Amino acid sequence: MTAGRSKSARSRCTRACERTRTVIPRPDAAPEDPDRSERAARDAHRAIEAIWRIESARLIAGLARLVGDIGTAEELAQDALVAALEQWPTAGVPEKPGPWLMATARHRATDLIRRRRTLERKYEELGRDVARDQDGAASEPSTEDDFGDDILGLMFMACHPVLSKDARVALTLRVLGGLTTDEIARAFLVPVSTIAQRIVRAKRTLAETHVRFEVPSGPGRAARLASVLEVIYLIFNEGYSATEGEDWVRPALCEDAIRLGRILAELTPDESEVHALVALMELHASRLRARVGPSGEPILLLDQDRATWDRLLIGRGLAALERAERLGGAMGPYALQAAIAACHARATTAAETDWPRISALYDALAQLVPSPVVELNRAVAVGMAFGPQAGLDVVDALVSEPSLKAYHLLPAVRADLLRKLGRLDEARAEFERAALLTENTRERELLRRRAAECAAERMSG
């Protein structure tokens, strides 16, 4: 994509976004009743926003298949949205808004492709592909199955390993989650310009590296799928335990991630790890309500009121895990983590938790995907299953681990084990160190409270 084109893409996109936000369409209403016409316009506007949420991924995916790149596809989709905003408030929302948007965007895509083919020699090759697709596609609308393949292709493209994690996350939320740049920025507590830049750069990178719109098969597929799963889980985790800011959880992000996971699971029913990831997210999300106290403070797993766990999500999560296991994927990394979450979900009280099983599952996970963070989690499980000293031995082996140097959970876990061993002075110091390391306000308060408890126990003991 040339610099000139990408600039025009940006400005068009901005125009569309601004209209979405600010223009209040005014249908021809009787002047004596301005309230009513404004209300009608507001309703139409809200409906269009909702339709956009439902249709945008399919729309962008279908267009990306047609034109070959996400940037142009999104631009065309935005143009169709602008047309809808101009026409629907007065003409009414069409009976089938999805196909209307697609037909409008396709029409523009055809123009664009024709222009590209005549003007730009370097698009010659692409033009041939497009012309071929276009002959079939423009005349007959996609079937449901094509939509599915399109969405899948878009997921693989937006989550392409050529992009940084941040870029993949932002682009995925934008083109597949239907979130605006503003919404993504708010969710990740970063300036809007940062997210906008990330998305623009991501699209440019995809174009420059000639990433193809495809559903990969063969030996490359596993790695590409792993990248998609990683992005979905990153989005989930950012909502589940916000790394920064005031709030300990941001459930809307979790819901967005779960929804993406469910869509993917429907599209790839035979991929065990996809079901395992859905299971993992649903089982974790079942505890969202219980993780936060009345004044927003975090409540850790073993202190949670299990009656408030969401039984519906637990049931769904366990079913998804079973499905992953039936597909032969019990030992996959997400399946192992989901199996651990399932152990907690099955325990009616904290005391009933099957810690030896959890410890064994962490052993398997540590062998499959060795990482200091997994090892730290294993230490917790070992401590619960075989006593605090056994846990501490595992943690102490990690103390010199450079990647955990600034990780607050290392001193936090260590502190907890030390406290159980009655080494209260050391425990307090470790809780305080953890409090200094965390970037989350709520978590810092919790860790300070734990440190104070250790001091108090020391006094009374």
Add this chain to the structure above:
Amino acid sequence: MRVLILAKESKQSEAGTPPTAEAMAEYQKFNGELVKAGVVVASGRLSPSSQGKRVQFDGKKRTVIDGPFAESKELVAGYWLWEVRSLAEALEWLKRAPYDGGTFEVREVAMHEGV
């Protein structure tokens, strides 16, 4: 957010007549689309109210009342539990449902948002 969709009574479901194969196929197609979009978390169709019971609370007293509940103007015949981003999204989905009669109520599950 989670929303509950309540399908209000039609004479057919109260009589216990199963829907026609054609209506069922259309419903399944629509429901399939919702599932593919990751929207549905639970759904069900209810038996006629003649097989239902009501429990009335009055202080310490509990009275069990047998169905059918003929005096009620509207009875729930089925439900969906959806996860959507807004009430407007739920309405947009619901408008696409293949029904030619009946009333559907859309209610946000408030407790779910308590986080």
